[in-house]
Amino acid sequence: MKWSADAEDAIRKVPFFVRKRVRARVEQEARTAGKKVVSLADMQATQRRYLSGMSRDVKGYRIDMCFGPNGCPNRAVPGDELYRRLEELLQSQDLLGFLRQRVRGDLKFHHEFRISLADCPNACSQPQIKDVGILGAVDVRLTEEPCTACGACVDVCREGVFELDGEGPPRLALARCVACGQCVKACPTGTLAADRTGFRVLLGGKLGRHPRLARELPGIYSADQVLQIVGDCLAFYKAHSRRGERFAELMTDAFFDDLTRRYGAAGGDPH
Ligand code: SF4
Ligand code: SF4
Ligand code: SF4
Numbered sequence: 001m002k003w004s005a006d007a008e009d010a011i012r013k014v015p016f017f018v019r020k021r022v023r024a025r026v027e028q029e030a031r032t033a034g035k036k037v038v039s040l041a042d043m044q045a046t047q048r049r050y051l052s053g054m055s056r057d058v059k060g061y062r063i064d065m066c067f068g069p070n071g072c073p074n075r076a077v078p079g080d081e082l083y084r085r086l087e088e089l090l091q092s093q094d095l096l097g098f099l100r101q102r103v104r105g106d107l108k109f110h111h112e113f114r115i116s117l118a119d120c121p122n123a124c125s126q127p128q129i130k131d132v133g134i135l136g137a138v139d140v141r142l143t144e145e146p147c148t149a150c151g152a153c154v155d156v157c158r159e160g161v162f163e164l165d166g167e168g169p170p171r172l173a174l175a176r177c178v179a180c181g182q183c184v185k186a187c188p189t190g191t192l193a194a195d196r197t198g199f200r201v202l203l204g205g206k207l208g209r210h211p212r213l214a215r216e217l218p219g220i221y222s223a224d225q226v227l228q229i230v231g232d233c234l235a236f237y238k239a240h241s242r243r244g245e246r247f248a249e250l251m252t253d254a255f256f257d258d259l260t261r262r263y264g265a266a267g268g269d270p271h
Helices: 005-012 016-032 040-052 080-092 095-102 152-156 182-186 223-240 253-267
Strands: 061-065 113-118 132-142 192-203
Touching (some): 005 016, 005 040, 016 040, 061 080, 080 223, 132 182, 152 182, 182 192, 223 253
Parallel strands (some): 061 113, 113 132
């Protein structure tokens, strides 16, 4: 739907964490009113209604997903199925009821438990600033298939992992690898293969008055392991959030280290 220039200016000033939802609501109301272009007046009227009724729209949790399912060519691992299972897990937790008991006053979006799922390490859905961030990941290995020294892996890898000295196979500096899987797609001979596909897991990120970036658990995890880890985080959150504090505010080094001990070995090498 088209927006007038002043309406576009106004929507850009809406805080980014509600901007997408306000934009969708404005367009929905304008469409219902038979309009083809959103004006500044439409935008302001909807924004007022939306923000004053925010507590009615809070559902206790939120899962952000990147645009991978729309056909992004960078997808390392499709997260659609994991998204569905996360939604089921979070729904089963009655987080809205939990927050209503713990938070004094109106519920706001920033009280919600936030998960972000991105299908590759480009991280378009900002997993680094969510309570739990999940990134599709591919562990790369060299196989016995002969390398033709074509250089495709050197060209495609943005992290400088590969070094060729004329003849293959390349030397790998895997400490730099972010597990995007692009080299596996580019290698024409099968010399590079996916050892394992799964998800990287980041915990405890948030914005707000005291922002912090999430910490990454070492390794790559299966969907089942990710769900177990999220379940553990929810249990910790419910046990410690007395007044609706975010998981990211509460997460301790001891809890993180305990998860690392319990899941780290299964997850594999750090990335
Ligand atoms: S995170 Fe990766 S897969 Fe998802 S939209 Fe961004 S580039 Fe595409
Ligand atoms: S998976 Fe690792 S080695 Fe391969 S292209 Fe991505 S960053 Fe480079
Ligand atoms: S590992 Fe594959 S992509 Fe890299 S140089 Fe050898 S054949 Fe080419």
